Amino acid sequence: MHFKILDILRTQGRISVAALAQRVGVSRANAYTRVEALRADGVISGFSARVDHARVGLEICALIFVTVRQELWKQFRTALAQMPEVEYCAVTTGQHDAMIQIRVADVAAVHRLVTDQLSTIPAVRATETVIILDEVLRRPYVLPSTPGSSEPTPTTPPCTPGTSQFGMTRFIRAADGRADLRSGTDSED
Secondary structure, three states: OHHHHHHHHHHOOOOOHHHHHHHHOOOHHHHHHHHHHHHHOOOOOOOOOOOOOHHHOOOEEEEEEEEEOHHHHHHHHHHHHOOOOEEEEEEOOOOOOEEEEEEEOOHHHHHHHHHHHHHHOOOEEEEEEEEEOOOOOOOOOOOOEOOOOOOEOOOOOOOOOOOOOOOOOOOOOHHHHHHHHHHOOOOOO
8 A cells, every 4th residue: 555655646746635545545544644654654755846957947967977086085975065966976886986967057067067166176086977868767766566567566564554564673473473483393404
């Protein structure tokens, strides 16, 4: 049920609780309780608006792969946080140490950001820039699913009434689990 709720919220974040309840087939109170549980467990960390970047004048998206001087990571992170053009940054494996995604008005702005800002940071050893020609697919978030299926499926056992399967450890009483322990006595030592 939680995955169904998250799937709907992915594309309709402003849906009313009543409409959400109807779509997933539960009562309004149940839907409200489940959404609040997802928020309390930290699964839903907030709500935001999706912006059409071209309509606000940010028509160019680029990925900048950065090689960082290892002893200066803190300086790199601090400098990057001061750049409003940076939409996303991730530490990566492979040839480069980090990947930065930026959104700017034009290619000249990409050039200025790389040559006038990034290259002047002592922590930056090298950069490689890739202009994104077309964003084929962008989802607000992904959910677990089985291969070949578009329907999300839970990866954890269903929770017991009154508990959430997100952000909590599922406990089984010792008495309930003993039958499983006894049947598995064929240990290989």
